[in-house]
Amino acid sequence: MIPLTLLRFRISAERPIYFGDNPGSKIRGALYEALRRVYDTGQAVYARTDYEANPVAWLLRLEERATSGGKDVPRPIAIRPPLVTSSAACSFGITFFGSGRRCIPLVISAVHALQTMGIGRNRQSFRLEGVDSLDPLTGRALPLLDSAGKVLNSLPDPPTQADVQARAAGFGQELTLHFLTPTQIVVAGHLLSEPAFLPIFQRLIERIRLLSENYLPKPIWVDADPLLSHARIVTVVRQHLRWHTAWSHSRRTRKRLPITGFVGSVTYNMVDPTLISWLLVGQSTQVGQNTIKGCGWYRIADEDGTRATSRDSTPF
Secondary structure, three states: OOEEEEEEEEEEEEEEEOOOOHHHHHHHHHHHHHHHHHHHOOOOOOOOOHHHHHHHHHHOOOOOOOHHOOOOOOOEEEEOOOOOOEEEEEEEEEEEEHHHHHHHHHHHHHHHHHHHOOEOOOOOEEEEEEEEEEOEEEOOEEEEEEOOEOOOOOOOOOOHHHHHHHHHHHOOOOEEEEEEEEEOOEEEEOOOOOHHHHHHHHHHHHHHHHHHHHOOOOOOOOHHHHHHHHHHHOOEEEEEEEEEEEEEOOOOOOOOHHEEEEEEEEEOOOOOOHHHHHHHHHHOOOOOOOHHEEEEEEEOOOOOOOOOOOOOOOOO
């Protein structure tokens, strides 16, 4: 299991912050700008061991040549954006993977700086009301910092493999996934338009493997064949999906790129228990493309249907 640390940042403003149709991109852009101003040395980073050379590049611009030839390196963080287009009080989450945990002080410092730099389309200033640690498996919150920056509790250890397996034992063969943000799964060069289980699960285990190769001292070995054999027989029972299209604007390239994917709920049948542990981890790693911009965030509904989520401002 890849170690997961999930933080929630609770913010408020005098007037609504406008995030638009792509809140994750706004969060990522503001966070990068704050980190760049304070910590960026300007040096490119081409190996996962070069954190000290430039922590900002390591966090958001790493080009790890050993594992990917410098392309498509998964970032050691993923963003859980607010699920609203605008709000005066909301929260967003950032998940840290493996050695990405070392960046927590930098990211918290950057969010503090953003209070005056602003966030959203019009760079609205805000107040950081507090920072919480969320259990990646249960969502239970532990307050870490108050609005004055006072430490309330120590950062807890990530869940263990035993924790994940114990949680997975509570589900039956039928499973509902709520895709909260646009999920982009590419198959043979094309975006997946229907929520077939196999390609989604394939991309998930590929992502976890790549994250472990880049951010763990010992990569996770995945015996994919038996997992995929089980995944092939999973069927869609019902779905309530829609296609979401938004735009991501890059200040660096001055280009607008589409962020598209499906959102909504899908219920699958014949989900083998050996798959559920991976799906539980995937709630935090997210799945598909542009997770650094908030895409691919899903949640598993419990058997009684709880933890289903509407588009509210605090979906944690």
